[in-house]
Amino acid sequence: MSGAVKKRRICVLGSRSVGKSALVVQYVEGHFIEPYFPTIESIVFKNVTWNGENYEFEIIDTAGQDEYSMLSSRHAIGIHGFILVYSVASRPSFDMIRAVHDKILNYHGVSQVPCVIVGQKSDLPEKKLAPRQVTPQEGQTLAKELHAAWIETSASSNINVSKVFDLLLQEVEQQYGAKPEKATAPENKCVVM
Numbered sequence: 001m002s003g004a005v006k007k008r009r010i011c012v013l014g015s016r017s018v019g020k021s022a023l024v025v026q027y028v029e030g031h032f033i034e035p036y037f038p039t040i041e042s043i044v045f046k047n048v049t050w051n052g053e054n055y056e057f058e059i060i061d062t063a064g065q066d067e068y069s070m071l072s073s074r075h076a077i078g079i080h081g082f083i084l085v086y087s088v089a090s091r092p093s094f095d096m097i098r099a100v101h102d103k104i105l106n107y108h109g110v111s112q113v114p115c116v117i118v119g120q121k122s123d124l125p126e127k128k129l130a131p132r133q134v135t136p137q138e139g140q141t142l143a144k145e146l147h148a149a150w151i152e153t154s155a156s157s158n159i160n161v162s163k164v165f166d167l168l169l170q171e172v173e174q175q176y177g178a179k180p181e182k183a184t185a186p187e188n189k190c191v192v193m
C-alpha cells in the first residue's frame with residue numbers, strides 16, 4: 001500500500017428530496033436521517049482504502065436542482081467525479097438526471113465525466129410504501145448512454161450505499177488515473193447553461 005493520500009472531490013447532484021443527504025450521511029456517519037431538511041450545501045470528508053491505496057473524499061452535497069437551476073461552477077470545476085441521484089419512485093427526478101449531466105458536460109467541454117447514476121429509495125417499492133416509477137432497466141440504459149455506472153440504493157435500509165462510492169472511485173481512476181488535475185475545466189471557457 002502506498003502511503004500518500006489521494007484527494008478526490010466528489011459532487012452529489014439531483015432533484016430535491018431524492019435522498020442525496022441521506023445517502024451521504026449514511027455513508028459518512030453510518031446512520032439514516034429521517035426528517036427532511038432541505039440542504040443548502042454541505043461538505044463532508046471521509047478517508048477510505050480502495051485497491052490498496054488511501055483516498056480522502058471531499059463530498060459536496062448540494063441543494064436539489066430543477067430544470068431551471070444553474071449549475072454553480074463550484075459544483076463542476078475541479079470535481080473529480082459526480083454522483084447523480086434520482087428516486088426510483090419519482091419519474092421527474094429521473095428525467096432530471098440527463099439535464100444535470102448535460103450541464104456538467106457543457107462546463108467541462110468533454111463528452112464524458114466520471115459519474116455514477118444512483119436510483120435511491122429502492123426500499124419504497126420493495127416495502128410497498130410507494131410505487132416504482134423507474135425500472136432498473138431504464139436506469140441501466142440511461143447510464144450506458146451517458147457512459148456512467150449505475151446502481152440502486154436505499155439509504156434508509158443501508159443497501160448498496162458504500163458501493164456507490166467504490167463505483168465512483170473506479171470511474172474516476174479509470175478516467176484520470178495518475179492525473180486527477182485534469183478534472184479542472186478551463187476557467188475561461190464559455191459556459192452554456
Ligand SMILES: Nc1nc2c(ncn2[C@@H]2O[C@H](COP(=O)(O)OP(=O)(O)OP(=O)(O)O)[C@@H](O)[C@H]2O)c(=O)[nH]1
Nearest residue numbers: 017018019020021022034036038039064154155156
Ligand atoms: N424510504 C426512504 N426514504 C428516504 C431515503 N433516503 C432519504 N429518504 C427520505 O427522503 C427525504 C429527503 O431526503 P434528503 O436526504 O433530505 O433528500 P435531498 O435529496 O438531500 O433533498 P434536498 O436537500 O432538498 O436536495 C427525507 O425525509 C428522508 O428521510 C431512502 O433510502 N428511503
